[in-house]
Amino acid sequence: MQIFTLFAIFLSVCLMAIAKRTQALVIAFRIQSFFLFLMTLLLAIEDGNIDLYIIAGLLLVLKVVAIPIFLLRISKRLKASENIGLFINSQLSLIALLVIMYISWYFSKMIFAYDGAAQIAMIAASLTTALCGVFIMIFRMTALTQIIGLLAVENGLFLLASTVSGGMPFIVEIAVFFDVFVSVIIMGIFVYRINKLFTHIDVDKLTLLKG
């Protein structure tokens, strides 16, 4: 079952890399978060740990429901944001993703002392998710996609933390969730402001400040 969720997460990463419209990207993020939730729930059932149930619940409420709805609403209101301005087209992005996967695999074999291939694959998947988020932040230049990229990085690190050390301490996990939620809302406010002042949200055209 764990392997199944792992493949699903991989799939969502690929979906994110090839998405051409904001809505598609948000939906890919939602799929990713859903499988993260599923995995945490499975862990919770296995472990019988009440903390994990709470974390899984928070994942469902925040990352699968609340944040995607919020992002979809923004993208609907700002009609300019349909296309996400690919700096690198979908095919090349997939190739880049392949390179990212190999780097993650190599890195996780180098650092972590696990014997099982499944463990290493999990770590590689989480690093791939995070790096793919960075990739999206750099090569998809609208303000909204940068938010989604940041969320994907966060998802990847959540997966990494729960794989390597059984999750961060409970209070930290909750605080990080809260933090992510607040940051999405604040960044959302700034997206509205950018749209109002510049009449677009293309970050690569924000070039007033130099030197």
Place this chain on the structure above:
Amino acid sequence: MQIFIVLAIPILLAIYALVDNSAKRIGITNALGYALMLFFSVTLFADRHIGTSHISFFDFIYLDALSVFFIFVISIIAFAAALYSISYICSDLQSALITQKKAKLYYLFFNLFCFSMFLVPSVNNLGMMWVAIEMTTLISAFLVGFYNTKLSVEAAWKYIVICSLGIIFALLGTILFSYAYSVLGESKSLNWTELYFAATRLDKNIIKVAFIFIMVGYGTKAGLAPMHTWLPDAHSQAVSPASALLSGVLLKTALYGILRFSIILNKSVGPEFVSHLFILFGMMSIAVAAGFVLVQKDLKRLLAYSSIEHIGIISVGLGLGGVFGLFGALMHIFNHAAAKAMMFFGAGNIVKAYKEHNMNSIRGVAKIMPFTGVMTLIGLFALSGFPPLAIFLSEISIAIAAFSHASYILGIVFLALLAIVFSAMIRDFSKMIFGNVPSGMKKVHEPFGVKSAMLLLFLQIALFSFFLPWIFKDNFWAAIKLLQGA
């Protein structure tokens, strides 16, 4: 016990800013609140005598010589900024730049920002520290984008995106630390105290990799080159009192994050690894800043680049280590905070009077605003390390550390770069402060709040920072011992 008062004061003031309707009354209450806070943080500072003494409430709060030093620095600058804010916000209100509601929001964010900065040095859990540092970014983004102009919103967006992305690498580093701890077979924990006691047993390779992530992550927030790109934008567009807080202390709280991890590494793998990284990033920052200071046209951006330079100086001091290097770095943290805050206050007054950021059209400040002119001049000398003032002491101490380690080339390059920045800053500011007054400019009234804030900082640079190491001698020794990982 005082730490709870220190943490409670900004929260109470934030609530008060929501309730009251007069911006002036909120401002004055704010300043009084931070005066009280300064008092408590001084008692906190005086309390910690020996290196081993610390208090922790349910393991959540942890204070030692290093953290009380940072709390002390933050509270001085916060008090000065609160004093300065009173008349700054009032005059913005009078010239209808902002509305009454916006002024209330300013004080709300100001206090929340201070709260999150105070939280960073007082928590024990490294994960919570990460959250606190991320909160400082999120809240101060509003202070950067405060005027809601194209420039300030662009700066705020870059600030929030680059810092959030950078700091997420620090989270990755923190997770790797928690992994290194969890393979020891103990219960999962991110408490600094527990990691510190287990330091020698942690896997050396993993924490080395983790520390590189930490350095890059928190280094982004601290403004170390080459991750500094957000800094000049954000610091030049923020409200002036907030610029003082950003440059003076926010950068140092991120540095504090790095220091907490570097202590663990010093204990575990020895000082060499950390010190090379600190020197590398530090020298790069000084060099990059020197280049940009030479060609800068914008007054506040000039000061922002100077902040990058000073963060570089502090890193070099931390990297060189030894008593001279660490003493110099700690003193420089305090001195730079005071001098830079004073310069930003001066720059705030100048920009307000001339309605202009461009240094080529600002002339004759000394004639239009005598007090600001004189104070800016003193601040300039202090900032660039002129002998009788405090920064000279810390810079020379770092230079001595370089030469006494027989790193002659490093020492010479370090001093040469400082000389470049020194001459460039003197060139720009002497034109602005003296020079002929542009036609049509009248003498500008300088309110009491502004004067007292600048005087306070002047006293810090001119007198207090010399006596500080002697008054709190034990505390400084304890902090230096701690940084050496002893």
